[in-house]
Amino acid sequence: MRIDVLTLFPEMFTGVLGTSILKRAAEPIANPADPDDVRGPVVSYHVHDIRRHTTNKHGKVDQPPYGGGPGLVMQCQPVYDAVLAAEAEDPTPARRVLMTPQGTPLTQPIVERLAGEKRLLIIAGHYEGIDERVIEALEPEEVSVGDYVLSGGELPAMVLIDTVVRLLPGVLGDSQSAAHDSFSPGAQRLLDHPHYTRPAEWRGRAAPEVLLSGDHARIAAWRAEQARRRTRERRPDLLDGREST
Ligand code: SAH
Numbered sequence: 001m002r003i004d005v006l007t008l009f010p011e012m013f014t015g016v017l018g019t020s021i022l023k024r025a026a027e028p029i030a031n032p033a034d035p036d037d038v039r040g041p042v043v044s045y046h047v048h049d050i051r052r053h054t055t056n057k058h059g060k061v062d063q064p065p066y067g068g069g070p071g072l073v074m075q076c077q078p079v080y081d082a083v084l085a086a087e088a089e090d091p092t093p094a095r096r097v098l099m100t101p102q103g104t105p106l107t108q109p110i111v112e113r114l115a116g117e118k119r120l121l122i123i124a125g126h127y128e129g130i131d132e133r134v135i136e137a138l139e140p141e142e143v144s145v146g147d148y149v150l151s152g153g154e155l156p157a158m159v160l161i162d163t164v165v166r167l168l169p170g171v172l173g174d175s176q177s178a179a180h181d182s183f184s185p186g187a188q189r190l191l192d193h194p195h196y197t198r199p200a201e202w203r204g205r206a207a208p209e210v211l212l213s214g215d216h217a218r219i220a221a222w223r224a225e226q227a228r229r230r231t232r233e234r235r236p237d238l239l240d241g242r243e244s245t
Contacts, residue, residue, distance in 0.1 A: 099153035103142030124153030
C-alpha cells in the first residue's frame with residue numbers, strides 16, 4: 001500500500017512513522033528461515049508539505065473566514081495543487097480521505113475496508129479547517145476520530161495510518177493477533193478478554209487458574225465469557241440486538 005499524507009506540519013509524522021510497527025512495515029521483510037527470501041515493504045509513506053504548493057509569495061496558505069469570525073481557513077488552491085501533485089507521483093489511483101470532526105466516526109470495519117485499498121491519500125486540516133469548495137471538488141471520504149476537536153488533522157491522520165497499517169498482511173508478527181482484538185471479527189466485534197502473563201501471583205493477586213490449566217477448550221470458553229461480560233458492562237451498545245439477557 002502507498003500512503004500519501006498532505007499536511008502543513010510534515011515534521012509531526014517523523015517520529016510516529018519512524019518507530020516500531022509503522023517503521024517496520026515500511027522496511028523489506030526477510031524470511032528468517034531463508035536469507036534469500038526478502039519481500040518488499042508492505043507500505044510506503046509519502047508526506048507532502050501543502051505549503052510548498054502555495055502561489056502566495058509570503059508562503060501563506062490560510063486567510064480569515066469570509067463572513068467574519070475567529071481563526072483562519074486553509075485556502076483552496078494550495079490544498080488542491082498539493083493533492084494533484086502528490087497523486088501525479090504514482091499512477092495508482094488514490095482513495096482520498098479528509099480528516100475532519102464532521103466525518104464518519106472511524107470504526108474497525110471502516111479501517112478494514114481502507115486496509116484493502118492500494119493507495120490512500122490523507123488530508124490533514126488545520127486552523128478552522130479547509131475552504132468548503134476544495135472539499136467539494138476533491139470529494140474525499142470524510143473521516144473523524146471521535147466527537148472531540150483537535151487543533152489539526154495530523155494526529156487523526158496518524159491514528160488512521162496506524163489502524164490501517166497494522167492490518168496489512170505480514171505487519172504484525174502473529175497474523176492472528178489483530179483478528180482477535182476488540183471490535184474485530186475474531187472477537188465477534190465485542191471487547192477483547194483480559195490478558196495475564198507471568199508471574200502467576202503478583203502482590204497477592206493470582207492469575208485466573210483456568211489460564212494455567214493447559215485446557216484449551218476451557219480457556220476459550222472462559223475468554224469468550226469474559227469478553228461478553230466486559231462488553232455488557234462497558235459497551236452494551238456493541239451487543240444491541242445480539243443478546244437477549
Ligand atoms: N472548525 C472545525 C474544526 C477544525 S479543527 C469544526 O468545528 O468542524 C482543525 C482540523 O483538525 C480539521 O480541519 C481536521 O483536519 C482536524 N480535526 C480536528 N478534530 C478532528 C477529529 N475529531 N477527527 C478528525 N480530524 C479532526
